[in-house]
Amino acid sequence: MVTVDLKGIHTVKAKGSVYYYAWRGGPRLEGEPGTDAFMKSYNEAIEQRRIPDAAKFRTLVTLYRASPDYQKLAASTKKNWSGWLDRISIHFGDMSIRLFDRPEKIRPVIRQWRGKYAATPRAADYGLQVLSRVLSYAVDPLSKIATNPCEGIKQIYTNDRSAIIWEEQDITAILAKCSTEVSWGVRLAALTGLRAGDLFRLAWTHVGENAIVISTGKSNHRREAVIPIYAELRELLAEIPKRQVTILTNSRKRPWSKDGFSSVFTKARDEAEEAKLIPAGLHFHDLRGTAATKFYLAGLSVRVIAEIMGWEEDTVDKIIRRYVSRTAATEAVIKQIDKAKARTKTVKLPVKPSV
Structure with a gap:
């Protein structure tokens, strides 16, 4: 050959x-x-x-792939999107870009394409999200079309996880099924709110005297999560032995890989779920909700929570709506009102003597 x-x-x-x-x-x-x-x-x-034919839709895919918008995405996002961009280019590639400027004509075609993946609703909506991003790029800055025809197409997958977080009793139950090394990961996730990708690359050098500071992979390392080392977190860090550069290690004293940890954690989670020790449907990333709830109940502002979790302030509200249950939110409001009331002193006016 x-x-x-x-x-x-x-x-x-x-x-x-x-x-x-x-x-x-x-x-x-x-x-x-x-x-x-x-x-x-x-x-x-x-x-x-x-780009032999600039009038065809595949031109948009090629231009988007070469754009700064695409290049600045996190490596994991580009890896996931690449396959969808291929599918999109193959399916829509020979169509005229002008057709996408006629929403009433192209939306049924887009829905039909998404319908091919309807057996896996989340994947179908994910593909629509990628297509929408390409078309948004075609609107601005390319000015190839006037509007994004994906806008207004409802998602297939609906799942309100707003009240799904790991409660204290759930964490206690899962820890009983975990090895010591896995329990460190669970507890650290619940106390810091870090995403799995950042959690498993978290190193001892990221730990300062009063805060953990780490650039976030989701932002392509343009933003930092700044997590104050409060008492419970400090106790956990003191408990974890310094075996490697990274904080979390497996039973072989080697750094955890995300997939390796996920496999062991999922087995323990499933066992706890089957034994009805925890509610069905909990995921590892829901531990971020536990951390968000903890910060919210402590009375931290949106700005402070944004700094801790490494998010923009306007997305912190979305985090709270998604992760913090209505009960927890109500308790937080009550706590803040009671705290404010306790600070208010009753001032007695002097009684004017009668003449």
Whole structure:
């Protein structure tokens, strides 16, 4: 077999398999290097990148992939979106961009395409989200179309998780099923509110005298989470041995991988759920809700919670609405009112003597 050295091909190894992409962020290539199928898909990708017909929809996908908007996305997001961009380009690629400027004509086509993935509603809506982002880019800054036809199309998947958080009794129950190493991860997530990706790269060097400061992967490391080391968190950090650069380690005293931890945690969670020790439907990322609730009940402002969790202030409200239950919110309001009342002193006016 004759092999050809093709420059720019991006290789990704995942779960024992090797995947090839025409370039970093580019479309996935078919077949194995050196095969006819591989060369065909490579040549097609390069040809599409040259944008032979600027009037076709695939041009928008190519331009979006090369845009700063796409490049600044987190690596994990680009990895997830790349496959959807391929599907979108294949399905809509030969259509005229002008058609997407006629919402009444293109929306049924978009709904029909999304319907292909209706068996997995969350995936279907995820694909629609990626398509919407491409079309938003076509509106601004490209000015190729006037409006985004995806706007107004309702999601298939609906799941209100606003009241789904790990209560204290739930955490106690899951910890009984976990190893010591897993319990450290559960408790640290509940006390810090960090996403899993940030949690497992959290290093001892991120721990200062009074706060944990770490750039967030979700923001592509442009924002920082600044978590005050309050008493309960300080006690946990003192309990965890310093085995590695990272704080969390497995039973072999090696840093946890996100997938490795997830596998062990899920097994423990399922056992606790089957034994009816915890409610059904709890996920590891719901521990962020536990942290948000803790901060909210402590009376912290939106600005402070935003700094702690590494979010924009205007999205903190969404976090609270999603994670903090109505009961917890009511309790927080009562606590703040009672605290304010306690600070208010009753002033007695002097009685004017009668003449």
